[in-house]
Amino acid sequence: MQSPSRRAFLVGRRADRSPWEAFLARLRRAAQGQVYDFSTPAGSARLVPGHMQDVYQARALCHEYGVTLALDSIPSPALLDDAPVLWVEPGSAMARYERLGADDPRWFVQPGCLVGELESAGLPQFRDQPPHLTVAAWLADRRSCDWDRGQTAASGLVHAMVLLADGTQANLGAFGVDNRKPLDNLRVQAMIPRLFELNASALAAAPADADALWDARYRLDALSPAQESTLNLSHLLLGHGGELGWVEWLVFDERQGIPAERPYESRYGHRAGSGAAASSTDQAVRALFDPDGLFPSQGQQFGHFYGVDA
Secondary structure (H helix, E strand, C coil): CCCHHHHHHHHCCCCCCCHHHHHHHHHHHHCCCEEEECCCCCCEEEEECCCHHHHHHHHHHHHHHCCEEEECCCCCECCCCCCCEEEECCCHHHCCEEECCCCCCEEEECCCCEHHHHHHHCCHHHCCCCCCCEHHHHHHCCCCCCCCCCCHHHHCEEEEEEECCCCCEEEEEECECCECHHHHCHHHHHHHHHHHHHHHHHHHHCCCCCCCCCCCCCCHHHHCCCCCCCCEHHHHHCCCCCCCCEEEEEEEECCCCCCCCCCHHHHCCCHHHHHHHHHHHHHHHHHHHCCCCCCCCCCECHHHHHCCCC
């Protein structure tokens, strides 16, 4: 019988795996879906989950190995080629959508559902949007979610379940005297007072002639809705660029949806007057949602593509 030492001498020692190779090997063992390695110098791969459990596993491994978890297929994505990144694309296994009841105007929607399917189902906020976009990509895209300040209720979004960077699942929905459900989550409970403080600071720093515009990266104006609208924490995710969390599922109300009509460039037209304040606020919001930097710090290259200082 050949000894282990002689066998190792004959076949050579196995080279130690790099952290990226170890990450991919563990992801492939854990995931039900497909994993594709792009073989880039820094490390880049795509995961198409077979189940939400794949995303949970990916989040934990990305956190352990220092890999960025990025939403795939958003318009104008940042390159993210300087550090290891896992692009996660919600596919057909996460594409269910259905009414909550026979006569209910609300729709349960998974992140891989296509925008064209939702428009065909009768949800007006998806009119004239790229039909091939997943609803997760639509929600992340700042152009698609570019409603005027305080008008985020026009998105028709009424609830979102979000996986945060630390593995917490946050229930984000209507918030007020009659609905305190978000306070059931200790992580969200700790975030809410600080978010209101940041919104007050952002409003105070806004240019006097920008009443209809919201020029910050994240929609803190959701905390100051128009008088006829209900404050809804899920609206913080509109146009978030894939930078605040991973959306597990959404609920839309077909009665509330109105397409966003303002050209994407115009929402950032006032950055020359309030860019520093907006940038500082953006960084603070991101730090509340993702203090460890699991998600991209810039998911979209909107500044590069639209000639605006990002």
